[in-house]
Structures are given as structure tokens and as C-alpha cells.
Amino acid sequence: MDEINVPNVVITRLPRYYRYLEELMDEGVERVSSSELSERMGVTASQIRQDLNHFGGFGQQGYGYRVDFLHQEIARILGIDGVNHIILIGAGNLGQSLAKYTNYRKRGFLIEAIFDKDPEKIGKPVQQIRVSDIRDLPGYLKTHDVDIAAITIPKEEAVKVAEVLVKNGVKAIWNFAHTDLKVPPDVSVENVHLSESLMALSFKVKERRKKETE
Amino acid sequence: MDEINVPNVVITRLPRYYRYLEELMDEGVERVSSSELSERMGVTASQIRQDLNHFGGFGQQGYGYRVDFLHQEIARILGIDGVNHIILIGAGNLGQSLAKYTNYRKRGFLIEAIFDKDPEKIGKPVQQIRVSDIRDLPGYLKTHDVDIAAITIPKEEAVKVAEVLVKNGVKAIWNFAHTDLKVPPDVSVENVHLSESLMALSFKVKERRKKETE
Known part of the structure; x- marks a missing residue:
């Protein structure tokens, strides 16, 4: 970056x-x-x-x-004294829990749009926001200022969506997909690899157990 | 630790x-x-x-x-070639999304019990697991081996629950509460402070914007 x-x-x-x-x-x-x-x-x-x-x-x-x-x-x-405009890619469980984590709002984070590809989810509200069709993402990006895009979809799709985001000028990605996104140096990515922190914990559990039986 | x-x-x-x-x-x-x-x-x-x-x-x-x-x-x-026995404290959105993140099972993580204090949630299933009353947590811990406890409840309650966990021999906590838990040195904690990674991203967005206008 x-x-x-x-x-x-x-x-x-x-x-x-x-x-x-x-x-x-x-x-x-x-x-x-x-x-x-x-x-x-x-x-x-x-x-x-x-x-x-x-x-x-x-x-x-x-x-x-x-x-x-x-x-x-x-x-x-x-930069949390002002407003950060956020969009959410993925209206699954994790996406919904992020949208509902209202704490963010207090800290100047505002989720303004949610995208998904699932017809079952599109058009339905999540936290008062109607879920949009992922196919409308490029159009949205051309007409809205987006500070941060959160990605909570499987890794193969995440890679493609990240390309769309970058191509349309998004400079910050909050990535929950289980992969490292390749982005140009002027784009920031924060990864939240949940299973990796769980694995680190598993390692410590195992090491401690090993010590006890030594 | x-x-x-x-x-x-x-x-x-x-x-x-x-x-x-x-x-x-x-x-x-x-x-x-x-x-x-x-x-x-x-x-x-x-x-x-x-x-x-x-x-x-x-x-x-x-x-x-x-x-x-x-x-x-x-x-x-x-230590993910065997099984890690996990319990989940909190059946809210985040807890549910963790429970549903079935990927974990593939990597040797098995969620075996879910606890909540909300009467609306107790007794109902989340991913085939019936949510238990948080008051039954000490009894459960006395009769089950728990490798890792995941905490997805607000910070004030998280601090109290962590004490119960530690007192009953749990040695590893996966903490999603917005606070640093105080635990004895033989207990490992992995924190996932979601809003903090979002703030780090906000910082980078702001710094970049500042540079552009310089």
C-alpha cells in the first residue's frame, strides 16, 4: 500500500x-x-x-x-470522529451479525448498502437495509462514495468481488473471506481470518496439554 | 500464560x-x-x-x-488433527454465525454446547444444538471436557462468565467481547476485537485521503 x-x-x-x-x-x-x-x-x-x-x-x-x-x-x-460509509458484501449469518452490531454506528461507521447473490435474500431487509443484487454492485459504486467494503462471502467469490471493488475505486476492504486478497498497493485490506485465531488457540491448548503430560 | x-x-x-x-x-x-x-x-x-x-x-x-x-x-x-471440544457462550447473531460456520468441523473443532441467558433463546436449536441456560454452565463444566470456550456476549457479562470458565478449569478462551479479559497465566485468550480492525482500516482510509489533498 x-x-x-x-x-x-x-x-x-x-x-x-x-x-x-x-x-x-x-x-x-x-x-x-x-x-x-x-x-x-x-x-x-x-x-x-x-x-x-x-x-x-x-x-x-x-x-x-x-x-x-x-x-x-x-x-x-x-478517522472515527466523522462518518465512514460502509457497504457489506454478503447477507449471510456473518454479514447479518456485522450489520446488527450497532456499536459500529456510535463509532462513525454507517452501513449503507448490503449486497448478496441469493434470490432468497435480495429485496429483504437486514437492519432496515434492503439487500441488493450483487449484480448491481458496479452501478452502485459508480454513483456512491464508499469508504470501506466488508466482504463476508466464500473465498472464490470474494476474489472476484474484490476486483470489482478495486476497479471501481474502493480503497479499503474489511475481509472476512478465508483468503488473502491481492490488491494494488493503494488499497488497504484488514483481514479477519476467524478460523486462524481459533487455530492459534488450538495450538496453545495442545502445547499446554503436552507440557502437563511431560 | x-x-x-x-x-x-x-x-x-x-x-x-x-x-x-x-x-x-x-x-x-x-x-x-x-x-x-x-x-x-x-x-x-x-x-x-x-x-x-x-x-x-x-x-x-x-x-x-x-x-x-x-x-x-x-x-x-x-492440534487440529484431533478434535477440539468447544462451547459457545452467547446465541446472538455472532454466536449463531460462529455455530453455522461449519468449516470449523472440518478442521477438528466441534461445538458441543451453546449457552445464553435469554429465555427466548434457551431450549431452541442453533445448528442442531439446543441452547442451554447460562445458569447451567458451572454444572456442565464440571461434567464435560471443554477445550475452548467462545464468548460472544457484552463485555460486562463476558467478564463474569470468564471467571466461571476459569474457576471450572477452562484453559482457552476465544473472546469476541469488546474488552480484554483478565485471566491467570495458565489460561490462553485469543481476542477478536472486530471494531478494532475496522478502526485500523478507518485510520488508513483517513491517512490516504489526507495525502491526496496535501
């Missing part, structure tokens, strides 16, 4: 900071030192400072961070 | 090797050199050799890897 001047590992930590700050806000905490935040999150205080310094840093020596301010700043950095 | 002598980053790559080998098998490929595999996966050949050397290595100089053998060996390493 195009150069984004923040290491990927920092990018993946930002949402976690955001979540912890949200929890602190829920608890009514107004300010937090980097050492308190570090203990809570299980990362070092210097890590936190380094990560935030990519964006200018937000702490004051001897005072720490103002929770609501930092929360808001991270929202801005993440 | 207890010491597992394989770096976590290697563990997370194993399922990806497994997936690529599966694709090669589907294509009828019988053997693959580490450089071919590396090109396909977008990692270096030396990375692949190093990763596999944690488990003894499986290549032959000048011959490469036998695809079916390596696939089978990685399945064994991951």
Missing part, C-alpha cells in the same frame, strides 16, 4: 488505547498518568509515550493525560 | 501456512520450494524456514516441501 508514515503495529494499538480511554470515561476518570494507563493495558509507559508521539504526544509532564481530550484526539486520528 | 517455547508471532503465522498449503493441495500441487511458497505468501523464504525450524523443519535441500505432508504436519502441530 501507499506509504503511511506510522508503523502498522502502532496503528493496530490505537483502537486499543481508544477502548481503554472509553472505559476510563465510563468510570468517570478525568485524567490518567502514562504509568497508570500502562499498568491497566499491560504495556510499558514508554511504549505509550512513543506511540502517541507519532501524533504529537498529548501528555503533560507531571500531569498525565486528560482522558476525554485524548479519547477525542484518538478518535480524530483514527 | 505458561511458557510455550514458540514465539507468539510464529504461532499466528502457522494457520496461514496451513491455509496456503490447503490452497496448493486444492490446485493439485504436490511439492513446493520455500521460494515459491514465499512468493505466494509474501514473506521471505528464510522466514518460512526459520518458522518451520521451530518444529524440526520439513524441507529437503533442492526438493522443497511435500505439500500434503507439510499440511498434515502443521495440522498436527496446531
Whole structure:
């Protein structure tokens, strides 16, 4: 992908900071030192400072961070202070559960269209959105701004749909299909390979069992 | 968690090797050199050799890897050549989509019980499994071997359920709740924080847009 001047590992930590700050806000905490935040999150205080310094840093020596301010700043950095226009490819179980995960809306994510190829699903509503025919996807993309497309269909179809998305200017794909999509460098893909995290867990279960019987 | 002598980053790559080998098998490929595999996966050949050397290595100089053998060996390493007994906490949309994701069965994962607190859901079947009352969870755990518990309920309840699981000997949790569970060091947790991967994508969308307008 195009150069984004923040290491990927920092990018993946930002949402976690955001979540912890949200929890602190829920608890009514107004300010937090980097050492308190570090203990809570299980990362070092210097890590936190380094990560935030990519964006200018937000702490004051001897005072720490103002929770609501930092929360808001991270929202801005993440681009979730505005609206992200999302479309969903696949109205199956996973697609439906993503559509119903209303939490996203609070964080500036708005699912605006859902596509499927199944005649049984087309025309029926999922979370107040009428499912469209996947054949109408190119036309939709030509007339709507789409920030992120979520793909929740089997891998063979996912590869083809990704080509349509890229050809029509979509620059970000949230991929749940069980394959790595090949996209040009200016398109970002976040993969959620569910079975792979389950396999990693299986590995740990097995290793632990092996140790016990050793 | 207890010491597992394989770096976590290697563990997370194993399922990806497994997936690529599966694709090669589907294509009828019988053997693959580490450089071919590396090109396909977008990692270096030396990375692949190093990763596999944690488990003894499986290549032959000048011959490469036998695809079916390596696939089978990685399945064994991951512990998915046998059966993993799974229970599911939460019969909501996400829980249902996990239960229906039958692919798991192929990879040695067997969902054996589903728990929920909603009277509307209790007693009704999800994928041929009758949903049980969450109050029966401790009793179930005392009489069944559970390898992995998947949690797909809101965070406040997730924290309480995790305590019940840990107290009753469950050593691996697949966590979809929007919080980091605090567990003893001998319990493994794999988090799938969906909204966090979406936020990382949002960040990249925003950064790219910023660059375009610069």
C-alpha cells in the first residue's frame, strides 16, 4: 500500500488505547498518568509515550493525560470522529451479525448498502437495509462514495468481488473471506481470518496439554 | 500464560501456512520450494524456514516441501488433527454465525454446547444444538471436557462468565467481547476485537485521503 508514515503495529494499538480511554470515561476518570494507563493495558509507559508521539504526544509532564481530550484526539486520528460509509458484501449469518452490531454506528461507521447473490435474500431487509443484487454492485459504486467494503462471502467469490471493488475505486476492504486478497498497493485490506485465531488457540491448548503430560 | 517455547508471532503465522498449503493441495500441487511458497505468501523464504525450524523443519535441500505432508504436519502441530471440544457462550447473531460456520468441523473443532441467558433463546436449536441456560454452565463444566470456550456476549457479562470458565478449569478462551479479559497465566485468550480492525482500516482510509489533498 501507499506509504503511511506510522508503523502498522502502532496503528493496530490505537483502537486499543481508544477502548481503554472509553472505559476510563465510563468510570468517570478525568485524567490518567502514562504509568497508570500502562499498568491497566499491560504495556510499558514508554511504549505509550512513543506511540502517541507519532501524533504529537498529548501528555503533560507531571500531569498525565486528560482522558476525554485524548479519547477525542484518538478518535480524530483514527478517522472515527466523522462518518465512514460502509457497504457489506454478503447477507449471510456473518454479514447479518456485522450489520446488527450497532456499536459500529456510535463509532462513525454507517452501513449503507448490503449486497448478496441469493434470490432468497435480495429485496429483504437486514437492519432496515434492503439487500441488493450483487449484480448491481458496479452501478452502485459508480454513483456512491464508499469508504470501506466488508466482504463476508466464500473465498472464490470474494476474489472476484474484490476486483470489482478495486476497479471501481474502493480503497479499503474489511475481509472476512478465508483468503488473502491481492490488491494494488493503494488499497488497504484488514483481514479477519476467524478460523486462524481459533487455530492459534488450538495450538496453545495442545502445547499446554503436552507440557502437563511431560 | 505458561511458557510455550514458540514465539507468539510464529504461532499466528502457522494457520496461514496451513491455509496456503490447503490452497496448493486444492490446485493439485504436490511439492513446493520455500521460494515459491514465499512468493505466494509474501514473506521471505528464510522466514518460512526459520518458522518451520521451530518444529524440526520439513524441507529437503533442492526438493522443497511435500505439500500434503507439510499440511498434515502443521495440522498436527496446531492440534487440529484431533478434535477440539468447544462451547459457545452467547446465541446472538455472532454466536449463531460462529455455530453455522461449519468449516470449523472440518478442521477438528466441534461445538458441543451453546449457552445464553435469554429465555427466548434457551431450549431452541442453533445448528442442531439446543441452547442451554447460562445458569447451567458451572454444572456442565464440571461434567464435560471443554477445550475452548467462545464468548460472544457484552463485555460486562463476558467478564463474569470468564471467571466461571476459569474457576471450572477452562484453559482457552476465544473472546469476541469488546474488552480484554483478565485471566491467570495458565489460561490462553485469543481476542477478536472486530471494531478494532475496522478502526485500523478507518485510520488508513483517513491517512490516504489526507495525502491526496496535501
